[in-house]
Amino acid sequence: xxxxxxxxxxxxxxxxxxxxxxxxxxxxxxxxxxxxxxxxxxxxxxxxxxxxxxxxxxxxxxxxxxxxxxxxxxxxxxxxxxxxxxxxxxxxxxxxxxxxxxxxxxxxxxxxxxxxxxxxxxxxxxxxxxxxxxxxxxxxxxxxxxxxxxxxxxxxxxxxxxxxxxxxxxxxxxxxxxxxxxxxxxxxxxxxxxxxxxxxxxxxxxxxxxxxxxxxxxxxxxxxxxxxxxxxxxxxxxxxxxxxxxxxxxxxxxxxxxxxxxxxxxxxxxxxxxxxxxxxxxxxxxxxxxxxxxxxxxxxxxxxxxxxxxxxxxxxxxxxxxxxxxxxxxxxxxxxxxxxxxxxxxxxxxxxxxxxxxxxxxxxxxxxxxxxxxxxxxx
Numbered sequence: 001x002x003x004x005x006x007x008x009x010x011x012x013x014x015x016x017x018x019x020x021x022x023x024x025x026x027x028x029x030x031x032x033x034x035x036x037x038x039x040x041x042x043x044x045x046x047x048x049x050x051x052x053x054x055x056x057x058x059x060x061x062x063x064x065x066x067x068x069x070x071x072x073x074x075x076x077x078x079x080x081x082x083x084x085x086x087x088x089x090x091x092x093x094x095x096x097x098x099x100x101x102x103x104x105x106x107x108x109x110x111x112x113x114x115x116x117x118x119x120x121x122x123x124x125x126x127x128x129x130x131x132x133x134x135x136x137x138x139x140x141x142x143x144x145x146x147x148x149x150x151x152x153x154x155x156x157x158x159x160x161x162x163x164x165x166x167x168x169x170x171x172x173x174x175x176x177x178x179x180x181x182x183x184x185x186x187x188x189x190x191x192x193x194x195x196x197x198x199x200x201x202x203x204x205x206x207x208x209x210x211x212x213x214x215x216x217x218x219x220x221x222x223x224x225x226x227x228x229x230x231x232x233x234x235x236x237x238x239x240x241x242x243x244x245x246x247x248x249x250x251x252x253x254x255x256x257x258x259x260x261x262x263x264x265x266x267x268x269x270x271x272x273x274x275x276x277x278x279x280x281x282x283x284x285x286x287x288x289x290x291x292x293x294x295x296x297x298x299x300x301x302x303x304x305x306x307x308x309x310x311x312x313x314x315x316x317x318x319x320x321x322x323x324x325x326x327x328x329x330x331x332x333x334x335x336x337x338x339x340x341x342x343x344x345x346x347x348x349x350x351x352x353x354x355x356x357x358x359x360x361x362x363x364x365x366x367x368x369x370x371x372x373x374x375x376x377x378x379x
Contacts, residue, residue, distance in 0.1 A: 183333070207233065
């Protein structure tokens with residue numbers, strides 16, 4: 001290798017190292033892009049009805065904040081009340097359970113008494129686990145300021161991107177060679193449509209899961225059924241793991257009434273999860289975003305390993321965007337054209353007649369495609 005190749009290799013390694021160090025910032029930027037794209041598509045729908053751009057953007061942002069505020073308004077007060085009730089109901093439950101064990105010891109043969117677990121010994125064995133959970137809780141509380149700052153960063157970036165999306169898109173497209181910029185613009189259009197499809201499918205699945213949870217919990221007579229149903233619908237954004245996480249608070253609140261309700265809630269959430277994973281999500285996502293179930297699970301494992309919880313939350317939109325770029329760039333433009341160099345050379349010659357000043361993505365001209373520059377497949 002000559003000196004130039006060594007310098008290029010070192011530059012690539014340093015770039016990868018820097019990208020790895022700022023991976024969390026890049027993920028927050030991607031979250032802002034997803035949110036800005038969703039709100040921009042919603043604003044465009046309002047614009048089609050004759051509304052001006054500024055008013056359409058304000059209305060889209062107002063709807064977003066109304067949904068967020070409504071979510072916390074439905075979730076936080078009932079959960080705070082039920083948590084306070086749990087703080088004194090759980091010790092009572094332990095005392096009742098201990099009384100059942102003592103009564104059981106008086107009714108079984110003496111040979112089986114040593115095999116009956118002692119509640120105090122179980123608590124002592126679980127003490128290290130409880131300490132770790134409490135330590136994690138304190139860590140979460142201490143890191144709440146960092147979470148707030150990250151949320152504010154995402155919201156600020158979303159506002160900037162939403163204010164003038166064309167300008168930021170133009171800057172991104174200009175990072176590519178001039179002959180490939182129109183192709184990149186088309187890929188970005190497909191990414192935007194696919195992200196809108198994912199959001200639409202996710203909202204439909206969330207609504208169905210939330211409605212089923214509210215109806216089922218109301219039939220069982222579980223307290224805070226509406227809040228638990230909304231939480232179950234929101235956690236459905238995390239495939240495979242979200243329904244499992246949503247059953248924990250539902251079982252804890254059901255424990256306040258009767259032990260049989262805990263089993264009933266577990267069965268209810270199992271039925272809902274099976275219906276969601278086998279019927280709702282495949283039908284909805286097949287029409288909106290075509291992703292194989294194994295690809296979804298592998299992407300979750302990959303992104304949660306390298307990016308943590310935020311990577312798990314954004315695994316699906318990241319996979320949707322990555323799929324489009326791989327399919328369009330690697331498969332169509334590279335692998336499908338492998339061995340067809342003559343057609344590629346012809347296309348490069350035809351496009352090369354643009355001078356630097358005629359670049360449609362330059363800063364001196366708007367990004368409009370000239371009427372007479374179309375290069376057909378036959379050329």
